[in-house]
Amino acid sequence: MNFKISLAKKTLVFYSIIGLVISCASIYNLIWGVILHETPTYRIGVFSLFGFIVFPVLLISTYLKNKCVIDTDSVHIGKIKYRFSDYDFFITTYQLSFKDRPLFSIFKKDYFDFVIKETGTNNIVFQKDLDIFRKDIELIKRALPPGKIKYR
Structure with a gap:
């Protein structure tokens, strides 16, 4: 028997929903605000420009750190x-x-x-x-x- 579960499942669900919004907004800000200069860039920072990279990496590391596998x-x-x-x-x-x-x-x-x-x-x-x-x-x-x- 091999049972896998994350010990921080509620946290991962909550932050994955927020992460989707942050990722979309950071891609929008990076492409249309910084690269194309079509919209004003309100803030330049890690989450406003590269949140689509940083946030998924944080989610994956949280999952790997809290992954629990129960064997026989x-x-x-x-x-x-x-x-x-x-x-x-x-x-x-x-x-x-x-x-x-x-x-x-x-x-x-x-x-x-x-x-x-x-x-x-x-x-x-x-x-x-x-x-x-x-x-x-x-x-x-x-x-x-x-x-x-x-x-x-």
Whole structure:
């Protein structure tokens, strides 16, 4: 079994929508504003001229950094491999007060963390906020072996 998911799926969806607008506007500004001089160039900067290159590169690097692959014997996050025999996996649930909630999920009460601890020493080697949908959290729970996932 090989299960792949991005641990920052909501962020990627949100920024890909914004990135489409920024990319179109930066291409327009570069071609018609700077090269052809048909419209005024309001601002010359990285996102106004080369946003169609910079923003997709940022999206791809965010995806690669948060890519999680669950195999039959290990979990790969980014370039690091965590074996089931050496690490314990936790999905922790916590609640935030209204003033501490992020702007884009202000009405959401429950937040989740994905925590990986060493088996012998209980040192936390990885902790990440799960910025994914609730359905994806259930898929992660089903993809990990039953004895290796713990809840808090």
